Amino acid sequence: MTTVRILCGLKVVSDLPLPDLPPWTGDGRAPDVAIRLGAVPDRLDAPVVAGPLLQMGTDGTCRFAIPGVAAYLVEGGHTVTVRAEMAPDSTDVRVFLLGTVFGVLCAQRGLLPLHASCVAIGGRAIAFSGVSGAGKSTLAAAFHRHGHSVLSDDVTVVDVEAPGGPLVLPSFPRLKLWDDVMSAFALPREGLERSRAALDKFHVPLDGRFQAEPLPLAAIYRLEEARLPSQDRAERLNPVTAVQSLEEDIYRCRTIQRLLSPARRFHLLTRIADAAPSYRLWRRMGLGDLDAQVAALAARQPSDGGGRA
Amino acid sequence: MSGYYWLASYPKSGNTWMRLALWALRHGKPVDFAEFAGWATVSGLRAVFDEVLGVESSDLSAAEIETLRPRVFETLSGEAPEPMLRKVHEPWILTPAGEPMFPPAVTLGAVYIVRDPRDVAVALSHHQGTSLDRAIAFMRSPPHERGAVWRQIDYHWVSWRRHVESWLDAPGVRVLPVRYEDMVADMPAVLAEVATFLGWDAEPEAIAAAVEATTFERLRIEEEKQGFGEKPLRMERFFRRGEAGGWRAVLSAEQAARIQHDHGAAMRRLGYLE
Structure with a gap:
């Protein structure tokens, strides 16, 4: 069928x-x-x-x-x-x-997949990138819980050369969440599909808060683990560092970067860095600080209209 | 083709101290924790596994991950220009496919650091923020649960005794056993032996400087100044006491006897029981 x-x-x-x-x-x-x-x-x-x-x-x-x-x-x-x-x-x-x-x-x-989850804040796409285990899905789930729409989980596809771009193209209306995150957010498991038969990881539908239309990419936060309280901060990257950081954010970078010539890659990443600021976001891991992190990040974005952040 | 030196130990046995001393020896200067971060890092970083294989380890079962880990080590070993030093808290085990998880073909050697399990129990209870009894129980029969997904692939926990035996008796692996107690008693001699094992050129003056740069007092002062990134958040300080035999003042006779009951054969082999 x-x-x-x-x-x-x-x-x-x-x-x-x-x-x-x-x-x-x-x-x-x-x-x-x-x-x-x-x-x-x-x-x-x-x-x-x-x-x-x-x-x-x-x-x-x-x-x-x-x-x-x-x-x-x-x-x-x-x-x-x-x-x-x-x-x-x-x-x-x-x-x-x-x-x-x-x-x-x-x-x-010719689209650029980033290893990132992406949420809508004030009509713009805000991406959270980072290595495996950095908390991308968990943070997206926390934004969803606070009423924000989600564009993508784990893979964020960017159409860099679209009119009005770079645009984030919405992927699919679900999050993949581990059992412990679901418990912390009091999400029911009944009727939910396991992402693998043998794993305590579930497909959680976005229930109407899926951002189905593309949105301009407005900022990229690369998630880093703050091991010391003094490290909690967001640091804006200069254009050169931003391009380097984006290069590491390419999804399955070792393989996928081979699909793009170095010149083409540099062109695409520079376009993104020109259009959307990149930050390194040092944050405490764990589920306890998420609400405060969501509030702080949402407050950083311009409320609506106007130019890009 | 380069290969790996594994810096292996049960947790809380002096692995970090040895890594710091080797860092100081390699770099010829006092330790800077910020520069040290990520050096001779753990062998089971999720990001490395995922990037090398092109898969999300969090989509794989523990058995699938273990089965694939030799492929990661082989791939990276084929690419690295020089031998790699990696910290390991996992036991030397066979994967579900029946091959060594740390492949002998890319293993240059293993430095196995071991510490009196009675002192380990005390340190572990501080590290995990649990009681001594729970730490002792954990060392005997660790739970088989999958924890939250963080930056490291979940440890494959085994008992302290099993851990020691797995590395010391690993077939086809050149192993240098190092006792924490000997590090406390004569670090210059131990560090020189480890450096030779790793194939490093190290003059006695360089050894002495590295030891001086990583005395317990120095590390403790440094931690007070800038904090130590490998400290669990709930732990007050990482460099706590740094001594051998402290258990005598902390464990009850019954607790010490329990540890001896659980791990006696391995303790005897390492000279921890007279």
Whole structure:
């Protein structure tokens, strides 16, 4: 059975059910992306990136595989072939499709995926980037709880050259949250899907607070852990440091940066740095300080209208 | 191809002190905690794992992560221009696929730092903010729970005894055992031995300067001045006492006997029981 959904404004037809994505409600145009069940080669010929899980060929084709779950072939920014090693409609197969595979697909289309979560504040997109475990999803969940809409969780796709851009393209209306975060926010687990059958991590719907239209990117905060109370602060990065920091924020940077020439990469990152200030945000980890952090960050943004922050 | 030297220990056994002394030796100057941050860092950083493999470790089960960790070490070892020194608090174990998690092929050697478990219990209770009895129970049978997702991949906890035996008896690994008590008694001799093991050129004057730069008093003063980033938030100070045998004044006879009961064979082997 084929399903038609929307992802970052793209029309996606899929052999796999994709309940994470909103149904396509647009016109009858040809699909932008096709997700098919089929054969995936065991390896790529002469890969330029040959990682244990992720490989890339000279033409930008990528192969990604999680043993026991599925192998994925991503071609030309328009076709994903999935060879599932378990029931194709299990969430486990989808989690990696909407993670690494999704990021690679966007990059193949010339979009820039950042390792960041993104929320709407005063009609602008504010991205929170950082390494794994820095608290991107948790902070997005805290903003959601305080009434803000969310554009993306973990992968933030930026259309740098769009009119009025750089624009953040909304991804999908759910957060992935660990059990402990859900307990801290008193979120019920009933009826929620586990993101992997074996993990205490749940797909939490955004319940109407999904920002479905693109928004201009207004600021990027790179999350850093403050180990000492004296470190709590947001530090504005100068343009050179901002570009360097953005380079590290590229999603799956080791592989995806290869899809962009250094000159092209520099051009895109400079455009972002010109349009949106970058900060290094030192914050205390843990769930106790989140409300105060949300209030402080929201207060930093201009309320509405006017120029960019 | 370069490879790894593992600086392995059960927590609260002097690993950080040894890393600081090696930092001072390598850099030939007094320790600056800000510069030290991230040096000879833990082997299980989530960001490194995720970046090398192109996957979110938080989407993987503990068994999947363990199975993939040798691939991360092999990849990084193939890229690094010189040997890497990494702190390890995990035991030397086999992955669910049956291969060593720390692959012998990219292991140059392991410095295994060990400390009297009775002193470890006291230090651990301060570090974790728990009672002595809970610390002793933790060292015997740690819980198998997955904690919150932070910057490090969750430790694979085992008992203190199992930890010691896993590293000292790791097949195919060149291991230099280092006793915390010997560090307290004669750090210059220990540091010189470790430096030689790591293949570093170190003149006695350089060793003496590094030891002088990382005395317990120095580290404590430095922590008061600028704080120490590796301190758990709830702990008052990281560099607490830095002594050997302090347990005698803290543990009850019954508590000491319990530790001996749990770990006696390994304690005897290391000269902690006469």
